[in-house]
Amino acid sequence: MPQPESRIVRASSAAAPVNRFFISFNGIFESISSTIKIEFFIARGNLFCHRDLAAAMLTFVLKRLLHMIPLLVGVSLLTFLLMSLAPGNYFSALSQNPQISPETIARLKAQFHLDRPWYVQYFFWVKNVLSGDLGYSMAYKIPATSLILARLWNTFLLSFFALIIAWAVAIPLGIWAAVRKNSWVDHTCSLIAFAGLSIPDILLALLALWFAAATGWFPVGGASSPMHDLMSPGQQLWDYVRHLILPAIVLAASDLAGIMRQMRGNLLDTLRAEYVVAARARGLSQGWVIYKHALRNAINPLLTIFGYSLAGLLSGAFIVENIMAWPGLGRLTMEAFFQKDSYVVVDCVVMATVLLVVGNFVADLLLAWSDPRIRLK
Amino acid sequence: MLGGGLLLFLYALAIFAGFISPYDYVRQDHDRFFHPPTWPKISGFHVAIPRYEHLPGDCVYRRDPGDSVPLHFFVHGDAYRLLGLIPFSIHLFGTGNDNYPVYLLGTDQYGRDILSRLLYGSEISLSIGIIGIVISFTLGLLIGGISGYFGGPTDNVIMRWCELIMSVPTLYMVIALRNTFPANISSAQVYGIIIIIYSFIRWAGMARVIRGMTLSLCEQPFVLAARAMGQSHLKIIVRHILPNTFSYVIVAATLSVPYYILGEVDLSYLGVGIQEPSASWGLMLNAAQNTEYMKNYPWLLAPGVAIFITVLAFNFLGDGLRDAADTKA
Numbered sequence: 001m002p003q004p005e006s007r008i009v010r011a012s013s014a015a016a017p018v019n020r021f022f023i024s025f026n027g028i029f030e031s032i033s034s035t036i037k038i039e040f041f042i043a044r045g046n047l048f049c050h051r052d053l054a055a056a057m058l059t060f061v062l063k064r065l066l067h068m069i070p071l072l073v074g075v076s077l078l079t080f081l082l083m084s085l086a087p088g089n090y091f092s093a094l095s096q097n098p099q100i101s102p103e104t105i106a107r108l109k110a111q112f113h114l115d116r117p118w119y120v121q122y123f124f125w126v127k128n129v130l131s132g133d134l135g136y137s138m139a140y141k142i143p144a145t146s147l148i149l150a151r152l153w154n155t156f157l158l159s160f161f162a163l164i165i166a167w168a169v170a171i172p173l174g175i176w177a178a179v180r181k182n183s184w185v186d187h188t189c190s191l192i193a194f195a196g197l198s199i200p201d202i203l204l205a206l207l208a209l210w211f212a213a214a215t216g217w218f219p220v221g222g223a224s225s226p227m228h229d230l231m232s233p234g235q236q237l238w239d240y241v242r243h244l245i246l247p248a249i250v251l252a253a254s255d256l257a258g259i260m261r262q263m264r265g266n267l268l269d270t271l272r273a274e275y276v277v278a279a280r281a282r283g284l285s286q287g288w289v290i291y292k293h294a295l296r297n298a299i300n301p302l303l304t305i306f307g308y309s310l311a312g313l314l315s316g317a318f319i320v321e322n323i324m325a326w327p328g329l330g331r332l333t334m335e336a337f338f339q340k341d342s343y344v345v346v347d348c349v350v351m352a353t354v355l356l357v358v359g360n361f362v363a364d365l366l367l368a369w370s371d372p373r374i375r376l377k
Numbered sequence: 378m379l380g381g382g383l384l385l386f387l388y389a390l391a392i393f394a395g396f397i398s399p400y401d402y403v404r405q406d407h408d409r410f411f412h413p414p415t416w417p418k419i420s421g422f423h424v425a426i427p428r429y430e431h432l433p434g435d436c437v438y439r440r441d442p443g444d445s446v447p448l449h450f451f452v453h454g455d456a457y458r459l460l461g462l463i464p465f466s467i468h469l470f471g472t473g474n475d476n477y478p479v480y481l482l483g484t485d486q487y488g489r490d491i492l493s494r495l496l497y498g499s500e501i502s503l504s505i506g507i508i509g510i511v512i513s514f515t516l517g518l519l520i521g522g523i524s525g526y527f528g529g530p531t532d533n534v535i536m537r538w539c540e541l542i543m544s545v546p547t548l549y550m551v552i553a554l555r556n557t558f559p560a561n562i563s564s565a566q567v568y569g570i571i572i573i574i575y576s577f578i579r580w581a582g583m584a585r586v587i588r589g590m591t592l593s594l595c596e597q598p599f600v601l602a603a604r605a606m607g608q609s610h611l612k613i614i615v616r617h618i619l620p621n622t623f624s625y626v627i628v629a630a631t632l633s634v635p636y637y638i639l640g641e642v643d644l645s646y647l648g649v650g651i652q653e654p655s656a657s658w659g660l661m662l663n664a665a666q667n668t669e670y671m672k673n674y675p676w677l678l679a680p681g682v683a684i685f686i687t688v689l690a691f692n693f694l695g696d697g698l699r700d701a702a703d704t705k706a
Contacts, residue, residue, distance in 0.1 A: 074541045078553075085557040198689035200639055202646055203681035206665055210675070213668040220668055314546035319643055323666065333552055334647060338560075345556065352549045360544075 060368060068357050072350065077122060079349045083342045084118030090138045090340045112136065112343070125343070135343035139336065147332070148347050154223060155321070155328035156355065159313050161244060162251035166309075170256045171299075174263025179290060181268065189260065196257030201250070201316050205323040208250045218246045221325030247324045254316050255309055262305060266298040273297075303370060307363035311356055380693025387687060391499040395457035398493035399471045399479050402656040404455055406478060406488035411436040411674045414483045417448060424448040426477050436674075446477045483676035485664055491679055494656040498680065501657050502687065505572060505641050506634035513576040514630055517583025518622070522614040524584060525591025536588070539581040548643065550578055555649050564655035571650060575640045579633065586629075590622045624702040631695035635688040642684060658684055 091105050091114065109115045112135075113124050128135060134144040177189040212218040219225060223243050224236075231239060270276060271294050279293045318330030325331070329348050336344035390397060406412070408431065418425040425445040429438040452471040459465040472479055482491040524535040542550070554574045562570075594600060595618070603613050638658075644650030645659025646666075653660065658680040664670065665677040 070537075071541065071544055074537075075545055078541065082553045082557050087557075087559050194692065195689070198635070198685055198692050200642060200681065200684050200688065202639075202642060202659075202662055203678070203685060206662065206671065206678060206681060209668055210671045210678075213672050311543075311546055315548045318546065318548035319646070322647060330548065333549060337552055337556060337649070345553065349545060349549045349553050352546045353544055356546055357544055 057368065061365070064361055064364060068361070071357060072353065075353045076126070076346065076350045079346045080118055080122045080125065083346055084121070086340070086342070088340060090342065092340075112138070125346070134347045137336070137341055137344050139339035139341040139344070144344050144347055148329075148344070148351060151327060151329045151332045151348075152351050152355070154326065155314070155317055155330065155352075157244065158247055158251065158321070158326060158328055159310070159317050159355075161248040162255065162313060162317070163310070165248055165252035166255040166259060169252070170259035171263055171302075174260040175267060175290075175295065177260070178264045178267035178271065186264075189264070193257040193261050196253060199254070201254050201319050202323065204253055205247075205250050205320050208246050209324060212246060219243050223325075223327050243326075247320050247326050250324070251313060251316050251320050255313055258312075259302065259305070259309065262302060263298070266301050267294060270294040270298040300367070300370060303363055303367045306366065307360035310359035310363070314352055314356055378697060380690045380695075380697060383686070383690040384694060387499065387690065388503055390496060391503045392460065394496040394500055395459060395465070396467070397469045398490070398496040399454065399468050399481075400490040400493045401455035401457065402489065402494045402497040403654045404489060404493075406484060406490075408488070409438075409478065409480070409484055410486060410488045411670075412478070412480050412484040412488070413438055413674075414676050415478070415480045416440065417479075418445055426472050426479050428477055446472050446474055448479065449473060482679045483674065485661070485677060486670065491661070491676060494661060495658070495680060495683055497656040498658045498661060499683065499687075501568060501651065501655075502638050502641060502684070505568065506637035506691075509572045509575050509579075509637040509640075510630050510633055512572065513579040514583055514626060514633075516576065516580035518587055518619055518626065519614075520580065521584035521587025522591050522619050525588035526595060526610065526614050526618065528592075532588070535584065539585050542578055542581040543585075547578060551575070551640070551644065552649075554578075555644065560649065561652070564651045564657075567644075567651055571641050571644055572637075575637055579636065583626075583629070586625070587619075587622055590625070591618050594618050594621055628695055628699045628702055631691060631698055634691045638684065638687060 091109055094100055094108075095102065095105050106115070113121050125135060132145065134148050136142075137144045137147055140147060173189055177186045180186055209220060212220045219242060223240065225239055225243075267290075271290075273294075276289060276294050279289045284293075317328060318333070320326065321328040321330040322334055329352055333345060333348040333352075335341075336348065409429075412429060415426060415429070418427050425447050427443075427445040428441045430441050431437075432439055448470055449472065450470050451467050452473045453466050454468040454471050454473070456464060456466045470479065478490075480490050480492070482495065485491055485494070520535060524532045545553075551574055554577065555570070558566075558570050591614075600613060600617055603617050608617075641650060641657065642659035642662065645657045646663050648663065651657035651660050661677070661680040665681070670677055
């Protein structure tokens with residue numbers, strides 16, 4: 001690209017973190033200064049201005065994918081280093097057991113390369129991961145790949161449903177509150193949002209458990225009932241959904257408030273814009289003005305917070321999984337942590353990072369795809 | 378304002394925890410496990426504490442309003458250290474009679490007074506946020522300022538490092554870091570470790586924002602003037618650039634305190650934070666994990682309510698400060 005690129009890239013990299021960080025307070029900072037927003041979009045827009053859309057999109061995707069590789073290498077390297085700093089490993093507990101000879105332990109250690117320095121272990125680990133083998137869980141005595149993938153899927157499902165619930169509730173509520181600004185609807189919504197921002201995940205999850213136990217409408221924890229294997233496929237699915245609902249709602253609740261406030265703020269900003277005034281002046285109906293003119297522009301900035309909300313969601317899922325006994329990555333991490341199953345801990349951390357990085361990537365794609373200021377260039 | 382007042386009140390409670398709490402936080406009442414919250418009997422200006430009769434069976438109690446003793450103020454009780462220094466044994470209120478205990482929030486599974494443990498626990502929860510914020514924000518301000526001011530490879534290295542830290546979901550990172558310390562260590566050590574871990578993670582986000590602000594501030598005439606006058610780089614960053622970010626930093630700091638409080642709660646709840654018999658809000662919630670307990674003895678959830686109120690107060694204060702600082706809104 002020609003000369004202006006350096007300036008543009010700088011603006012985008014300076015603006016993007018500001019954007020992210022403001023959102024990190026779950027939308028408490030509604031008023032991101034409009035200049036930063038515009039700079040941000042101009043920067044993104046110029047990425048695509050010289051070539052045709054498909055080629056530009058492809059370079060964008062490739063760039064982002066390439067960007068992920070050093071990130072994942074860095075994260076896995078850091079986790080490995082941290083694991084090697086940990087006092088003791090799985091075998092230091094085994095060596096207390098008089099029934100296991102020191103030779104056996106030495107043999108096992110050698111088998112898992114635990115007698116080598118951490119960077120050698122890391123080298124072996126990367127070699128295995130590249131061939132699709134995530135190592136061996138010493139505590140569960142099974143290959144870690146199947147274990148992790150099952151748990152990863154559960155965490156993904158939980159986060160995904162929480163995301164859907166949060167957005168499906170927050171967006172309409174945010175619109176409603178913005179349209180009826182300063183009415184009782186608005187005040188109630190902002191009150192609930194404030195409470196929602198402050199209520200800790202732990203308390204909410206405990207209350208949900210208590211609710212499940214007291215009413216008996218929902219199962220208390222876990223992902224399937226004991227009779228799961230005897231059920232027909234339809235019943236199995238229903239059983240699974242019934243277990244999923246409560247954790248997903250708890251997880252969504254913490255996310256919901258932030259999105260709602262953000263949506264309200266954005267829509268209020270756009271409703272003040274000149275093109276909205278112009279649309280009103282032309283005599284368009286209120287509904288048409290809001291849904292056709294204001295809303296589509298107001299929703300765009302929300303896509304940038306999608307990535308961030310995912311980070312909060314995955315971290316929140318960690319604690320919700322542990323309280324509500326949902327067999328996801330977070331729960332596995334704690335189990336592996338207590339048993340010093342070091343490879344599994346590393347795998348979990350890396351997998352959670354992969355989920356987050358891929359989620360951010362999807363958010364960027366959505367943004368590039370949805371913003372006409374990018375497409376029309 | 379409401380948030381600020383509430384916080385002052387909470388901090389006052391935490392500072393005088395020993396004086397206000399009627400009992401010591403490790404004192405066990407072996408006759409009264411899961412004692413329900415005591416309802417005082419009020420007649421005119423007198424407050425009386427009724428006796429709770431232990432019915433046969435598992436931890437079921439019956440209030441006996443006829444049999445009561447008056448509540449006294451400034452009574453002698455368990456020894457403690459006022460402000461952590463002065464040995465003292467006078468408590469704000471109590472009955473001074475072990476047969477008529479005052480358990481305003483009930484007792485837990487070991488027969489310990491929940492109100493007292495809550496107050497002692499608030500010492501940890503309320504101080505951990507302040508100390509953590511001071512450390513992580515100092516780091517974030519300095520590193521972000523340096524990164525934005527010098528630019529080039531320094532900036533690149535620091536920002537990649539920030540991205541690395543921020544791309545791991547917080548709790549996974551916390552557990553990976555926690556793993557580098559021994560599992561069973563004293564509560565005081567864990568307290569320090571929690572601050573170190575969360576500071577290590579949270580400076581990154583701060584540094585990125587400060588870097589962005591520094592980038593734009595560097596172009597300002599006053600920075601150019603300071604440079605032309607030959608001031609040292611560090612002085613320009615600390616004296617000229619960073620003070621311009623303070624209105625943002627103070628708001629962000631207030632809103633970040635809850636992350637530390639919740640961080641301690643999460644870790645203690647998961648069993649890798651503060652250990653028994655110390656009192657901490659997360660640890661106390663751990664007892665409520667058992668659904669049987671929670672169903673029959675809902676007062677075990679009191680620490681959850683305390684967390685909620687504290688976080689709410691910080692959010693209120695932060696919101697108010699932001700409105701005051703942001704003239705645009």
